Amino acid sequence: MTEPTESKTDVLIIGAGPSGLMAAAWMAHMGVKARIVDKRNTKIFSGQADGLQCRSLEIFDSLGFGDRAWKEAHHMIEICMWNPGQDGVIRRSDRIPDTIVGLSRFQQIVLHQGRIERFFLDNIKKYSGDTIHVERGVLPESLEIDADKVDDDEAYPVTVKLRTLSAEEATPQQQITGSKVADGLFRSNLINEDDEADLIKKSAARAGATEIVHAKYVIGCDGARSWTRRALGFELVGEATDFIWGVMDIIPFTDFPDIRMRCAIHSAKNGSLMVIPRENKMVRLYIQLKEVTPDASGRADRSKITPDIIFSAAQKILAPYKIDYEYCDWWTAYQIGQRVGTSFDAHNRVFLAGDAVHTHSPKAGQGMNVSMQDCYNLGWKVGLVAQGIAKRSILSSYQSERRQIAQDLIDFDHKFSRLFSGRPAKDVMDAEGVSMEEFKDAFLKGNMFASGLSVNYGPSTIVAKPGDAAEQEDFEKKQALATGLPVGMRFNSFKVLNQADARPWHFQERLKADGRFRVVLFAGDILKPEQKARVDKFCELLDAPASFLHRATPEGQAIDGVIEVLTIHSSKRVDTELLRDFPAILHPLDPHRGWDYDKVFVDDVSYHEGYGDAYKNYGVDRERGCVVVVRPDQYVAWVGELDDFEHLERYFAGCLVLRA
């Protein structure tokens, strides 16, 4: 047996599903030294989660591949509800838009997880110059945290032993059925064996290459049976229900009229079915299996479940419509359960994200989204702290912010699953049945949650909200300056024009995921002398050598390297000029590349793309404007007047390392 090699890295990511890839993407975009390992030797190639929320698309766009997802995906536009009539025959009872109108510049779409992983891999390669790439077939075997060093910014207190597997070990075994269709049981929660443990055992029996990695931070994104979680001794708590569902991806032959719509179908007696149309003529069916029930141990017998059993259940639910298929791309079955992690981090040095800390049923189409968003929340924090730009204290906001979301998700899923798996009520007197009105109501409310846009983070060092009632009144005054930008929620997007070239941009397009905080200066009507004086004063303070802006920026770095100042003014574009009317700090001069023409925007009418009416939509006064701080993950962090400079400075002093 060869001696293990030793190495150091700032961030080690365990698991290369969408959640781990999101963390790696942050490191790539921010230039953080990082590694990402996965025990499998290949990325997944069919099946798996595939609904994408509006918010996930906004996030993809901030990384630079929102357009790829948008282009390839199936767009879900309408939900059709089907319920039994008085005669017990299903009929369409309602149509509702799949995404709430006006919520986002994107709508919910469906795309195979393998494609999403591909976009991440390409993006990580592009931004890291291939210095960060997924190391496949690599299994962690031990993890230790040196508790004495966890508060030392320079230390590498986490030690992880990694072992490289043989190709054979790293290939997940798929059951090949008679129909030659790959099933998904090996990853479904019906499986009992723990294949990681098995893999480790096999590895131990042979001489595999091992490596000791010393890391500043470790992020465990290794799924529902997370090795990292178990290494930390944490648990998922919650329970399974009696509801068993099958899933099939097929190209259907059917006379059912809404097969290309998202459908929620409750049959009178045969259970429920959800239709999710997909790309390439495929349709995903979620099918309630009423004839399969858990045994005394609470677990269903997987050997009983075949594609034929699942599909025949679907046919019964859809009757009198006919459905058949020739091609099935993938199938699986699962038992509904909701569980959430007891803790999301250890010493703010090892973090858990995604399925490692929350599992639930797939039907709500939330899992992959919430998992990716865990790491969209976490990645920049870890990156900025590892780079010495932000204070370590911001890391505790990960658990406080994301554990609540996980709990909300579990609650949502619990309610939704119960309503969806229950028998429809025959009439108002049928107390045991599920009222279809209640179901529709839950669906509508759930739609807001399911967009990913209802997230509202609580107070912390990076969200300037009142911690107690005494501060409430003052906060409400500040919040009133930008009623469309609630502190704690994501920065909504409206179109503005670039002052220098008149090009319309969705403002969110300018909030790229590069790890920078942003100060958005709503400069108001800068042609009014008194307002111009306020803007000049604000800029003078900002540009002073001792300002937070200069002190947050490491020596030798460009002034917009840590905090970028973006301006939106409300005067007419043609009456204003960038160089004449705006202080230099708002469009800084680069000694080699000239003025920055991409930082000042105007709320004005475009030639070809209408009028974003940004001041009105952001709820900002057109004359006096205001100042808004945006976190690197696009959440609104602080709102104040142009004259609240000291308060603004306090915000940054609270979370960033300011040079003396």
Place this chain on the structure above:
Amino acid sequence: MTEPTESKTDVLIIGAGPSGLMAAAWMAHMGVKARIVDKRNTKIFSGQADGLQCRSLEIFDSLGFGDRAWKEAHHMIEICMWNPGQDGVIRRSDRIPDTIVGLSRFQQIVLHQGRIERFFLDNIKKYSGDTIHVERGVLPESLEIDADKVDDDEAYPVTVKLRTLSAEEATPQQQITGSKVADGLFRSNLINEDDEADLIKKSAARAGATEIVHAKYVIGCDGARSWTRRALGFELVGEATDFIWGVMDIIPFTDFPDIRMRCAIHSAKNGSLMVIPRENKMVRLYIQLKEVTPDASGRADRSKITPDIIFSAAQKILAPYKIDYEYCDWWTAYQIGQRVGTSFDAHNRVFLAGDAVHTHSPKAGQGMNVSMQDCYNLGWKVGLVAQGIAKRSILSSYQSERRQIAQDLIDFDHKFSRLFSGRPAKDVMDAEGVSMEEFKDAFLKGNMFASGLSVNYGPSTIVAKPGDAAEQEDFEKKQALATGLPVGMRFNSFKVLNQADARPWHFQERLKADGRFRVVLFAGDILKPEQKARVDKFCELLDAPASFLHRATPEGQAIDGVIEVLTIHSSKRVDTELLRDFPAILHPLDPHRGWDYDKVFVDDVSYHEGYGDAYKNYGVDRERGCVVVVRPDQYVAWVGELDDFEHLERYFAGCLVLRA
């Protein structure tokens, strides 16, 4: 010397600039056996043409990479006109939108030609499975046409001898100046030497691999000094002017306020300047060189032209504003001239396209666009004829359609160059000067031409327009059925919804460049019984075994393989159902993949993207509808009533090979 090898190909494309790549893209999308060769051993990497018309973007979108160009490009939104005031100092006199509002779903953009070639190469690889790839460093040495066989559909009457160059031979020599900036003189029209001839001579002196290629068709896209053109004995006719211009791509340091706008600047005495902002902070300057003049032979002495001379001219024109640069990406100089080819084809077997048949000044930003559009016009015709789907007679429409465009381009450029290079008139009495009102007027009119959307092809076997006055009245009645879709012009785009899944599409997105003709059935209000009867009758004729649709489709191929029928109806979406209300021929059943859900659309309001109001915008009656034929290159070819089936059939009998 080894014996030359011999081979056959359906289509041989000579030259892999944007024009040749467009031809190759058609072959890739249509599955035609083709080769493309280029004497250079690398694609260009800086400088060169880079304005993209709306129409070019529509074309890119039809191939599948419009989004890539749109995302990477600099978007030109506004043109600013600068002229001398009474005091002789330049000032902004006008602003106009760069692209006429409402003309297209795209606007004019600027992107480096190298990127455009990259998109083409990726696209050709994707669609041909890499069976078509650019063979670089390959030079044609002889071309012969067997005139006896040119009318034989099965023959390969064109014989081309190709020689593979050494790497050294195939590398264009760039003059490296003191400033280490690559200049473009080797491709500019100031150069006298003919480097192809030189390369052939060098090749002849050594043993290079040669190959005899027998081709059905050859397309010569080998630039202004086209070898193919000379091999055919054709000429470019026209003349050079005395106007000499320099071009520089720089990152500017300047206080000129409109440096990020497209600007046309006439100074009082120092000549004219055009500013074209580009991606990556670069700006292209077109600079009139008043101090360099042609010699007695009519040619300018290139040795006199340096970046310093060009830039100092720019500084004088821009005064009192200051401009400087640290980084220059590329520069060149050219003498304005306009020339057009005497003939565009030989025996409809060898075709010339792009700069090989029209050259002009680059400032209008038209050259690359018109060149690509030549091959967008030609490629599908050659492809369909080579495949035996269309009649050889359609090939003569290439010259009749494109020679007129080339002439229009030359005329436009001639007028525009004169106005732009002339001294501004001091006042209305200054007859020698150029009136700035006249210049603005030409600019506005030119904008329509420059969009690429004013193209209106004349009558031919593929454009059902009256050949003589007798047919005029009848034609006008037909055209009145779809006033927004003039026969001969490109099919305009408005949003419609997919009937089956409610997704909004710009209708043009459904007109992919795959070589298929399309019959667009404006089905009208199909819930009205009398209209339903007309639609049913139309579909019955369409689906009859002897219909043009069946007879145009080769045996064993899907019914939509040659002609695709797309439907847009005007009833309410939620009142109609695809399978119930529309005959099967409008959404054909594939034996392995079920019904086609992507062919029937509705003119209705979308949830998230407004209302396209397609019937109104296309000028079609909402009740009775009409039928429109669209060519594979998106040009409107025929308009008629649903009841004009015989007339429709005659159209296809005129251009396609119908089976007996």
